[in-house]
Amino acid sequence: MLITALDExxxxxxxxxxxxxxxxxxxxxxxxxxxxxxLIETAARECDAVVTTxxxxxxxxxxxxxxxxxxxxxxxxxxxxxxxxxTVIFAPSRQAMYPDGYTTTIDVGPIAQRFExxxxxxxxxxxxxxxxxxxxxxxxHVAYFGQKDYQQTLVIARxxxxxNFDITLRVLPTVRESDGLAMSSRNVYLSPTERADATVLYRxxxxxxxxxxxxxxERLHVEAHMRSVxxxxxxxxxxYVAAARAETLDQPDVFVPGEKIVLLLAVRIGSTRLIDxxxxxxxxxxxxx
Amino acid sequence: MLITALDExxxxxxxxxxxxxxxxxxxxxxxxxxxxxxLIETAARECDAVVTTxxxxxxxxxxxxxxxxxxxxxxxxxxxxxxxxxTVIFAPSRQAMYPDGYTTTIDVGPIAQRFExxxxxxxxxxxxxxxxxxxxxxxxHVAYFGQKDYQQTLVIARxxxxxNFDITLRVLPTVRESDGLAMSSRNVYLSPTERADATVLYRxxxxxxxxxxxxxxERLHVEAHMRSVxxxxxxxxxxYVAAARAETLDQPDVFVPGEKIVLLLAVRIGSTRLIDxxxxxxxxxxxxx
Numbered sequence: 001m002l003i004t005a006l007d008e009x010x011x012x013x014x015x016x017x018x019x020x021x022x023x024x025x026x027x028x029x030x031x032x033x034x035x036x037x038x039l040i041e042t043a044a045r046e047c048d049a050v051v052t053t054x055x056x057x058x059x060x061x062x063x064x065x066x067x068x069x070x071x072x073x074x075x076x077x078x079x080x081x082x083x084x085x086x087t088v089i090f091a092p093s094r095q096a097m098y099p100d101g102y103t104t105t106i107d108v109g110p111i112a113q114r115f116e117x118x119x120x121x122x123x124x125x126x127x128x129x130x131x132x133x134x135x136x137x138x139x140x141h142v143a144y145f146g147q148k149d150y151q152q153t154l155v156i157a158r159x160x161x162x163x164n165f166d167i168t169l170r171v172l173p174t175v176r177e178s179d180g181l182a183m184s185s186r187n188v189y190l191s192p193t194e195r196a197d198a199t200v201l202y203r204x205x206x207x208x209x210x211x212x213x214x215x216x217x218e219r220l221h222v223e224a225h226m227r228s229v230x231x232x233x234x235x236x237x238x239x240y241v242a243a244a245r246a247e248t249l250d251q252p253d254v255f256v257p258g259e260k261i262v263l264l265l266a267v268r269i270g271s272t273r274l275i276d277x278x279x280x281x282x283x284x285x286x287x288x289x
Numbered sequence: 290m291l292i293t294a295l296d297e298x299x300x301x302x303x304x305x306x307x308x309x310x311x312x313x314x315x316x317x318x319x320x321x322x323x324x325x326x327x328l329i330e331t332a333a334r335e336c337d338a339v340v341t342t343x344x345x346x347x348x349x350x351x352x353x354x355x356x357x358x359x360x361x362x363x364x365x366x367x368x369x370x371x372x373x374x375x376t377v378i379f380a381p382s383r384q385a386m387y388p389d390g391y392t393t394t395i396d397v398g399p400i401a402q403r404f405e406x407x408x409x410x411x412x413x414x415x416x417x418x419x420x421x422x423x424x425x426x427x428x429x430h431v432a433y434f435g436q437k438d439y440q441q442t443l444v445i446a447r448x449x450x451x452x453n454f455d456i457t458l459r460v461l462p463t464v465r466e467s468d469g470l471a472m473s474s475r476n477v478y479l480s481p482t483e484r485a486d487a488t489v490l491y492r493x494x495x496x497x498x499x500x501x502x503x504x505x506x507e508r509l510h511v512e513a514h515m516r517s518v519x520x521x522x523x524x525x526x527x528x529y530v531a532a533a534r535a536e537t538l539d540q541p542d543v544f545v546p547g548e549k550i551v552l553l554l555a556v557r558i559g560s561t562r563l564i565d566x567x568x569x570x571x572x573x574x575x576x577x578x
Binding site: 006010014017018020102103104105106107108109110111128129132133136137139158159162163164165166 | 295299303306307309391392393394395396397398399400417418421422425426428447448451452453454455
């Protein structure tokens, strides 16, 4: 079922809730790929009803970013989401979501201010705001997000916890192409040669993960491994590479054994900005350092 | 029933909602007076279940304001709220509402920035944030607020509309003492002589209302009527007096017939800051100007 009207969405949710159905939400900006499909399929397995939302949220794009040219194809999205098992596709208009006179924003604080927050000021304010709106429109019990937008998942966790949304957050692993490139709607921007170069993000993460597995604990060294891989590709321009504590994004000089960390990077391949990340735990036993 | 735990509150709300009960919320900072009683009684008439929340919200107090000395008496509040017909009293702790690591805030934009917003920076950010939290904890269908905090009701209306809370806002008239003083938990701060002086707020509003009824349409003249009444009382210090469009708080130089306007004032009587307001419509027929 395709729903575009906000009040119809709310009525549907009320009916589902009063029938004691567990509602899962999969918020997306559309142009669905296998990463989205994985979220929808998991939600369909775990919930009684799944709402896949398709909305290119202007509030999370900065000036000069790709809001206008962001790829859109509702018909294709509807087919993919249905095939993956969604119950409802909710695709509201920009005017319905942000009518004249709209002024409210949500700021989740410091977790949103580094990395993506530094390079895309206001981005996470837009994300937190639209997600809160979708939560109120759909009243889900479980929300599904991909790990590919790792910092975003921390922002959503903060939003849910701080504003007491009665919602369980499920973060599912990044889905990758066979050569390691993380699935992203923005991959469509890449020319064939850029598409080949774009594997550098995955290769950089692998290099850092190997160094950590070999015993590397110094943050700057871990980051240097990523940086040197990326700098080997002339079309690649680094926005940031970072190793940080996975839960707080704090960046100590030296990580300690048992610490869960995240490797984060944002790289421009030509004019296309891509992000990726990897989670790992600093090993206790490091014979090779 | 008295509930203090957040998860117990959410479970209660889920049960009430799945039993198709219409839930009303009356958010308060406690130290209940007849204004609160009126809200609770109306909610009890209009809803199947009423949750009266009692929480002195630190986030809406500025540095140097009266958070610490704000009057508190939970036992008395529980008795009053029960007598007025509440189903649940929800009185969470500060630590439960703002645990360590809490960082999220909601900003409703320009409507929160003038008048109270100018004199109490961050106040409405604190209000909007705690009200959103209470909405998510209690999942009400209807929210009851007093007109006494007029600008606050506009902030809540903006919050509900912009974030798509599926909640109806009911604003009930200010309840007054026999001499016109608006009921407020802060009235307890007043000494006997200050208590007598405090009627100046009501008298100022009446003077402006009479001028408008006589045909006054110039904003500065309307405001001057209020100002001169207040300045006749030596203990009274004006924070602001304002006439504004009721819905937008815009302040044109001249109001037009049929326009709904609000008179707003904030006045310190000694060290006690009081606010009051009155709504009126600019008359079409003005024979006396």
